[in-house]
Amino acid sequence: MAEQIKTTARQLMREHGTAGLTLRGIARAMDVTAPAIYHYYASLDDLITALIVDAFNAVGAAIEEAVTKAAGVSRTVQLFAAMLAYRRWALEHPFEFQLIYGNPIPGYVAPEAITNPPARRPFAEIGRILLELAREGQLDLQPFQASVPPNIAAHIEAWRRESGYDVPDAVLYLVVSAWVRIHGMVWLELLGHLRPLLGDADSFYYQQAEAFLSELGLRLK
Amino acid sequence: MAEQIKTTARQLMREHGTAGLTLRGIARAMDVTAPAIYHYYASLDDLITALIVDAFNAVGAAIEEAVTKAAGVSRTVQLFAAMLAYRRWALEHPFEFQLIYGNPIPGYVAPEAITNPPARRPFAEIGRILLELAREGQLDLQPFQASVPPNIAAHIEAWRRESGYDVPDAVLYLVVSAWVRIHGMVWLELLGHLRPLLGDADSFYYQQAEAFLSELGLRLK
């Protein structure tokens, strides 16, 4: 069962990190010989790719779900929920998170055609919320539009044409701004660099996320 | 020569990532047999520890040097320079950066007593600048002091007693805030996640760093 192989692989990563991803290790854990795996995946790299795609989709789904749950409250709360969901997923799946955002696996190169679309889901979702906020007049994109450096604006223009996504510069720029801020906290927390300094990373995270929202002129309550 | 072993190790990391760190590989690259390395390091883990300490010291030194260079200009520029130096060092030494801030190396556990002091250098330096800014009246710590969540303040209090560093809550809090923001950008840029979206990460980084300064009420010019 291809699905069970992936489950076992994730289990092994939980114990030995991303380096614990070995065909033989998985086979051993499944009480099966290593060649048996080849009936389901052509190679270890194929299996890794499948795990990466799953992981990207899982972050995306987690964010989308959190946003849906907050649908009744307010758009700003949706945005906040999306930011929290990113962190929560990372903390709940630390090794899958390392798999997609951490050190590259030696010798493995991701087939970007397969790997890119699911990787974009989280941004698409956050971008969508920002767009709605702007459309509803809660978020004024104007000042951010003005602060996008010209060379980046040019790149975004090219990216827009190539990718088919049609979002204003300011939205993409804000998505990336949100991402780097969220990601910095999550990554450092995940590897244990934050807790010794702060003790409680939760309230730090909330506060930082809220600070970001208020830079956008959004209020949670 | 112990120093040459480390140099070779760094060279190999540049080619094969942190996973390229193998005793035999280093020996091979040095045209020497593997056991010869044991005259200089008791084990591979010891060598890794030495590399980690070096790397932390190098980031620290890079930041301190950048700050010193900007001494004549202004404290704010010094802070800005420190943030840029972190990124520059990371981009110039991507694998050493991964070594200290990336996925843990399987099977390796850092001896924290050895590894922690150099790891603190960058924060100490940034904290020092913030303190000076506050002392000179350019930075008002009051509002930030108020925004430190109480449970974090309690933790910092304990940390202060234990570590001997005597800094106000707000300073430590701001140091960590700066760090997560810088780090998020650097890490994502390093692994190639930013460039496809933005094209030019330079101006993004400058802008974000400057935005952080202005949240502190500091102006570059």
Next chain:
DNA sequence: TGTACATCAGTGAACGCGCGTTCACTGATGTAC
């Protein structure tokens, strides 16, 4: 209902490889008399 056959998940042995670490050793260098 019973036989012949195809399918195919999984086996077991083998391939060549690289790894960290140990061990007894060699052989050049420098020091002491």
Next chain:
DNA sequence: TGTACATCAGTGAACGCGCGTTCACTGATGTAC
């Protein structure tokens, strides 16, 4: 100046290990007549 010795960086063989991948195969299951 010449000899005996100690030091010690580096060698070569070996240990036990794990890895991805290949190959011909077994043996249970299901299908067709």
